[in-house]
Amino acid sequence: MEVTARAPGKIILAGEHAVVHGYTAVASSIDLYTVFSIRLRSEDDDTVKLKLNDIGLDFSWSVRRIKEVLSHLGSPFSSTPTSCSLETIKSLATLVDEQSFPETKIGLASGVYAFLWLYTSILGFKPATVTVSSELPVGAGLGSSAAYCVSLSAALLALSDSVKLDVSQKGWSMFNESEAELVNKWAFEGEKIIHGKPSGVDNSVSTFGNVIKFKSGVMTRVNSNMPLRMLITNTKVGRDTKALVANVSARKSRHPDAMCSVLNAIEAISDEWSTIIQSHAVDDLYLSANEEKLRELMEMNQGLLLSIGVSHASIENVLQTSMKYKLASKLTGAGGGGCVLTLLPTHISGEVIDKLVEELGSFGFQSFTAGIGGKGVQISFDHSS
Ligand SMILES: Nc1ncnc2c1ncn2[C@@H]1O[C@H](COP(=O)(O)OP(=O)(O)OP(=O)(O)O)[C@@H](O)[C@H]1O
Numbered sequence: 001m002e003v004t005a006r007a008p009g010k011i012i013l014a015g016e017h018a019v020v021h022g023y024t025a026v027a028s029s030i031d032l033y034t035v036f037s038i039r040l041r042s043e044d045d046d047t048v049k050l051k052l053n054d055i056g057l058d059f060s061w062s063v064r065r066i067k068e069v070l071s072h073l074g075s076p077f078s079s080t081p082t083s084c085s086l087e088t089i090k091s092l093a094t095l096v097d098e099q100s101f102p103e104t105k106i107g108l109a110s111g112v113y114a115f116l117w118l119y120t121s122i123l124g125f126k127p128a129t130v131t132v133s134s135e136l137p138v139g140a141g142l143g144s145s146a147a148y149c150v151s152l153s154a155a156l157l158a159l160s161d162s163v164k165l166d167v168s169q170k171g172w173s174m175f176n177e178s179e180a181e182l183v184n185k186w187a188f189e190g191e192k193i194i195h196g197k198p199s200g201v202d203n204s205v206s207t208f209g210n211v212i213k214f215k216s217g218v219m220t221r222v223n224s225n226m227p228l229r230m231l232i233t234n235t236k237v238g239r240d241t242k243a244l245v246a247n248v249s250a251r252k253s254r255h256p257d258a259m260c261s262v263l264n265a266i267e268a269i270s271d272e273w274s275t276i277i278q279s280h281a282v283d284d285l286y287l288s289a290n291e292e293k294l295r296e297l298m299e300m301n302q303g304l305l306l307s308i309g310v311s312h313a314s315i316e317n318v319l320q321t322s323m324k325y326k327l328a329s330k331l332t333g334a335g336g337g338g339c340v341l342t343l344l345p346t347h348i349s350g351e352v353i354d355k356l357v358e359e360l361g362s363f364g365f366q367s368f369t370a371g372i373g374g375k376g377v378q379i380s381f382d383h384s385s
């Protein structure tokens with residue numbers, strides 16, 4: 001039997017970085033998925049194989065070697081989500097180094113540590129072949145790390161004794177609330193290995209889907225009543241969430257009062273965002289007035305993100321270009337490159353969007369739209385093999 005889990009990426013509508021420091025963010029799932037498949041191998045086949053299709057890397061460990069390297073942990077199986085210690089990360093790094101990880105891709109190694117931690121913690125030392133592929137750009141602000149950790153945790157839990165699923169179900173099925181909560185908590189432990197200090201917003205929106213508000217580790221569902229359309233532009237400038245989050249924290253300790261004021265302002269923007277999208281548009285006039293308010297909020301949020309040091313020349317280029325079309329944009333996710341959102345109001349013509357996409361393309365950027373606010377993590381079982 002093969003178990004497959006898919007988890008969506010996300011866009012942060014308002015409040016990235018502020019949310020790491022306990023201020024509110026608003027985020028939505030998007031219909032681009034990371035998919036993990038796990039096929040258990042026979043017990044005498046002593047290997048765990050990991051195929052990372054998006055980054056073109058394959059690993060194969062013998063179960064005996066994994067046990068040897070993690071022997072200091074005793075039994076790593078745990079029914080409750082547990083953090084990976086620094087000492088254990090060092091052991092996991094040994095396992096990864098032994099597979100001669102290419103130097104040019106070393107920034108991606110933490111994803112493999114997260115895999116090994118979640119795998120051994122949830123499933124123990126079972127031999128298996130694990131494959132991952134994603135529709136999300138990796139490391140571009142659309143929550144690829146969270147979708148990776150959520151889909152991995154979901155597939156592993158589906159094979160564990162911790163959740164009892166109906167494996168005879170055909171097609172995609174959902175976890176119940178408490179199972180999803182468990183998936184989310186394990187995914188958060190994986191995010192910690194990749195991000196350093198994640199707020200938990202990304203894994204929560206990937207697990208539960210739709211639109212959420214998130215503050216100090218607490219998620220509230222937002223019932224969006226507004227048709228939201230965003231153009232997502234990938235600047236293709238590589239960045240790393242862990243480093244950007246650490247830079248903001250360092251700036252906060254250098255200028256605590258100024259940073260507090262900025263983060264409070266960002267929180268006010270997030271709160272207004274959630275109020276606006278929950279309101280029912282009584283007519284077109286009301287809808288355009290709300291779209292105009294969101295446009296202004298995005299402009300302000302972006303200005304504040306620039307002031308905390310997470311914008312980038314490529315992001316500013318997208319802003320300037322969309323401004324020519326009277327459209328507002330803001331970075332999404334950690335910034336420093338990656339993806340930028342441009343709000344597409346309902347009245348905008350397809351011709352204008354095409355022109356904007358073409359102009360953005362001339363800088364080497366890639367623009368696309370995605371469905372906003374769909375379902376969270378899902379699971380499916382294939383008995384054909
Ligand atoms: N499909 C994948 N295959 C392998 N590794 C992945 C994949 N998706 C994510 N990762 C891991 O996640 C890391 C990227 O996470 P990072 O948090 O920096 O970016 P992001 O999640 O795409 O953006 P943001 O956190 O701003 O939303 C990669 O370096 C890699 O370790």
Ligand SMILES: C[C@@](O)(CCO)CC(=O)[O-]
Binds near residue numbers: 016198200202334
């Ligand atoms: C930058 C950040 O706020 C969002 C990344 O998508 C980090 C986090 O919340 O963990």
Ligand SMILES: [Mg+2]
Binds near residue numbers: 144
């Ligand atoms: Mg991430």
